Amino acid sequence: MAPAVAPGSEPPSSSPSPPQDPAPAEGGPTEARPAPAPTPPAASDQQGGAPQPASPAGDDPGAVPPPEPTDVRLGNLEGKVGGLDEAASATRSIVDRLNRIKLSGYIQGRYEWHGDSSDTVDASGNSKVKSQFLVRRGRLKVIYDGTNAEYLLQIDATPSGVVLKDAEATFVDTWSPFGLRLTVGQFKWPFGYEILQSSGDREMPERALVIRSLFPGERDRGVRLTARYEWLRFAAALVNGNVPNGTTDRNDFKDLVGRVGGDFGWIVGGLSGYYGRRLDGKPATALTTVWTDKNGDKMLTPDEVTTTPASPATYQSYGLLRLGADVQTYFDIPGLGGLALKGELIYAKDSNRALGTTPANPCLDRTQLGWIITAVQNLGDYAGLVVRVDSFDPNVTLALPDSCTLDIAKGLGDRVNTYGFGALIFPSSNVKATFTYEHVAEQSITIANDVFTAQLQARF
Amino acid sequence: MHAIKRFGWLGLAALVWQGVAGGAAAAGTVTIKGSDTMVILGQRWAEEFMKKHPDVTLQVTGGGSGTGISALINGTTDVCQSSRAMSAPEKEKLRDRYATTGVEIPVARDGLSVYVNAANPMTEISMDQLKLIFTGKVTNWKEVGGADSKIVIYSRENSSGTYVFFKEHVLKNADYSPRAQTMPGTAAVVNAVSKEKFGIGYGGAAYAKGIKILKVKKDDASPGVLPELANVQSGTYALSRPLFFYLRNQPAGETKSFVDWVLSAEGQGVVTKVGYFPVK
Numbered sequence: 001m002a003p004a005v006a007p008g009s010e011p012p013s014s015s016p017s018p019p020q021d022p023a024p025a026e027g028g029p030t031e032a033r034p035a036p037a038p039t040p041p042a043a044s045d046q047q048g049g050a051p052q053p054a055s056p057a058g059d060d061p062g063a064v065p066p067p068e069p070t071d072v073r074l075g076n077l078e079g080k081v082g083g084l085d086e087a088a089s090a091t092r093s094i095v096d097r098l099n100r101i102k103l104s105g106y107i108q109g110r111y112e113w114h115g116d117s118s119d120t121v122d123a124s125g126n127s128k129v130k131s132q133f134l135v136r137r138g139r140l141k142v143i144y145d146g147t148n149a150e151y152l153l154q155i156d157a158t159p160s161g162v163v164l165k166d167a168e169a170t171f172v173d174t175w176s177p178f179g180l181r182l183t184v185g186q187f188k189w190p191f192g193y194e195i196l197q198s199s200g201d202r203e204m205p206e207r208a209l210v211i212r213s214l215f216p217g218e219r220d221r222g223v224r225l226t227a228r229y230e231w232l233r234f235a236a237a238l239v240n241g242n243v244p245n246g247t248t249d250r251n252d253f254k255d256l257v258g259r260v261g262g263d264f265g266w267i268v269g270g271l272s273g274y275y276g277r278r279l280d281g282k283p284a285t286a287l288t289t290v291w292t293d294k295n296g297d298k299m300l301t302p303d304e305v306t307t308t309p310a311s312p313a314t315y316q317s318y319g320l321l322r323l324g325a326d327v328q329t330y331f332d333i334p335g336l337g338g339l340a341l342k343g344e345l346i347y348a349k350d351s352n353r354a355l356g357t358t359p360a361n362p363c364l365d366r367t368q369l370g371w372i373i374t375a376v377q378n379l380g381d382y383a384g385l386v387v388r389v390d391s392f393d394p395n396v397t398l399a400l401p402d403s404c405t406l407d408i409a410k411g412l413g414d415r416v417n418t419y420g421f422g423a424l425i426f427p428s429s430n431v432k433a434t435f436t437y438e439h440v441a442e443q444s445i446t447i448a449n450d451v452f453t454a455q456l457q458a459r460f
Numbered sequence: 461m462h463a464i465k466r467f468g469w470l471g472l473a474a475l476v477w478q479g480v481a482g483g484a485a486a487a488g489t490v491t492i493k494g495s496d497t498m499v500i501l502g503q504r505w506a507e508e509f510m511k512k513h514p515d516v517t518l519q520v521t522g523g524g525s526g527t528g529i530s531a532l533i534n535g536t537t538d539v540c541q542s543s544r545a546m547s548a549p550e551k552e553k554l555r556d557r558y559a560t561t562g563v564e565i566p567v568a569r570d571g572l573s574v575y576v577n578a579a580n581p582m583t584e585i586s587m588d589q590l591k592l593i594f595t596g597k598v599t600n601w602k603e604v605g606g607a608d609s610k611i612v613i614y615s616r617e618n619s620s621g622t623y624v625f626f627k628e629h630v631l632k633n634a635d636y637s638p639r640a641q642t643m644p645g646t647a648a649v650v651n652a653v654s655k656e657k658f659g660i661g662y663g664g665a666a667y668a669k670g671i672k673i674l675k676v677k678k679d680d681a682s683p684g685v686l687p688e689l690a691n692v693q694s695g696t697y698a699l700s701r702p703l704f705f706y707l708r709n710q711p712a713g714e715t716k717s718f719v720d721w722v723l724s725a726e727g728q729g730v731v732t733k734v735g736y737f738p739v740k
Contacts (some may be wrong), residue, residue, distance in 0.1 A: 340555070
């Protein structure tokens with residue numbers, strides 16, 4: 001039985017000698033030269049050669065002209081091949097440029113069932129229905145891989161609108177062994193693992209609560225430098241420190257974020273840090289007087305009038321520190337497939353919180369702690385199982401001075417643990433179906449807010 | 461857990477099982493895709509292996525090492541043939557999708573050869589001279605000790621592992637000359653050089669028929685060395701390189717039988733017959 005050979009591959013040969021290709025095609029964008037060919041005899045050139053000797057056919061219009069000599073036909077064919085080579089060269093030049101454009105994207109359509117969904121409205125009249133169909137993400141990414149440059153633009157189109165996700169202008173170093181890349185634009189914070197993991201690759205439908213709380217939006221604008229050498233990985237960025245999708249920087253301080261790690265194939269890990277400052281403003285309010293006709297007599301009485309005094313604009317300034325450690329390990333389980341075990345720990349502190357001109361109050365410092373553990377077991381090439389357990393404590397009690405009396409500062413019982421698991425199905429390289437269930441456990445209260453998600457992702 | 465009750469464990473399990481069973485490749489068929497340098501070798505291996513195992517079908521295709529690695533990541537091939545090592549970003553993609561680092565198996569060695577026309581008086585060339593020629597810094601043979609004639613450069617497409625290996629090891633990651641003509645395969649490079657008196661190209665040792673192979677000097681002071689068995693296996697030849705199989709997971713079933721046979725004395729004998737060098 002002979003091996004099957006797909007179109008386009010080089011043909012098999014029955015002996016060790018190499019296959020003989022046709023004349024090589026032109027490839028270079030400039031100064032392309034066809035392979036030299038034997039020069040046909042001048043007398044055989046029908047367009048401009050010497051006149052052919054008279055033949056009997058010239059005397060007999062009904063006679064079939066004799067076939068051209070082989071060398072004449074060969075010369076003609078070689079001329080035609082040369083012309084095709086030139087045409088192919090021009091086409092290849094265009095294709096080479098187009099090949100530098102990489103277009104990709106994915107759409108995540110899903111149904112979410114929420115345990116706390118309700119056919120009612122809240123005090124503001126907003127619907128409390130949460131269980132619904134969603135277009136969670138509609139990503140479109142374009143990359144142009146130029147000479148020492150990379151253009152990257154990614155947008156997210158959903159029913160909520162079109163949002164810019166990534167806009168990166170990158171200078172690519174091809175000279176040093178460090179693979180340096182200098183990017184200016186909007187990009188993900190180089191911190192930890194789950195922030196940088198693509199939502200298209202992530203096994204669970206959303207990032208863990210600690211990531212969503214401490215790094216909302218996962219992106220910022222600034223300048224970033226990345227490098228890799230052998231197993232070493234390095235990334236650092238100077239960023240605005242904005243809340244996501246803010247249009248302007250809200251303070252002059254530029255935040256510093258980075259990660260140093262190692263990639264040893266089956267085990268990958270790193271240490272991350274973020275240092276910055278936030279400035280949350282509160283606008284000025286005017287004096288307001290509200291009359292509420294409590295007894296319905298349509299008569300204004302002093303006890304029915306509420307007056308709120310005017311207040312000046314205030315701001316709250318504080319420092320941010322985030323430290324993280326992450327590790328991912330990969331094993332090949334015989335008969336099953338790849339097993340990934342991933343862990344991430346994040347410590348955060350917001351400190352020196354000062355309201356307006358009031359000195360910083362240490363009782364308003366917030367120490368936060370979170371962790372994520374994920375296990376993914378592939379079942380062959382077409383399915384997998386995932387389990388993720390994560391925890392986020394927005395106020396770590398022990399970190400505060402004993403003199404603090406505010407409940408929120410003491411951080412009583414506000415830790416949230418989430419236990420998630422699910423199944424993944426990959427019918428093809430372009431499609432992923434995900435079915436996950438997440439049990440959300442608040443530390444001090446019981447809320448039926450578990451979430452089931454069924455999602456179909458199509459990507460190209 | 462109300463939702464689980466509502467949607468049903470059985471339905472979920474059925475969906476998972478359908479994903480495992482329904483998507484599996486046809487039993488007895490192993491697909492092999494990738495390096496054009498290795499396509500002849502792969503076909504010879506497949507022919508010989510299928511003679512002994514008529515119940516197994518091996519489908520061998522080329523397209524380039526990059527194409528083969530993409531197919532491995534996309535799940536459209538069982539075995540990738542590659543004339544270069546997988547890059548770090550490619551390994552990361554494999555990990556992201558399959559939670560595995562993949563399996564790299566060196567199956568042969570090659571002495572990446574530098575071809576010139578049989579009529580070219582050159583007999584040897586140094587690595588530095590090769591870099592100068594292929595980056596376009598040197599454009600006339602007389603600048604490297606040859607005849608007074610313009611150099612015609614033949615290269616490969618960027619999906620080729622040979623292209624990447626040559627760029628990394630000879631050009632030190634510099635860009636190829638824009639005058640280099642891109643050829644769709646090693647055989648096309650050989651064919652072009654055999655017809656162009658002042659041409660120069662590169663490719664696998666097994667293809668080097670009808671042209672002259674230059675001795676390669678590691679530096680100006682070193683002796684020129686041909687890509688022969690002893691030089692390639694000892695590493696004396698500057699452009700010796702391993703040829704790989706890549707798989708997503710440890711091989712099993714027919715794939716394991718094939719890989720084991722390729723690494724056996726019989727499989728390595730095929731390597732020698734085709735014109736490459738055995739790994740052992």
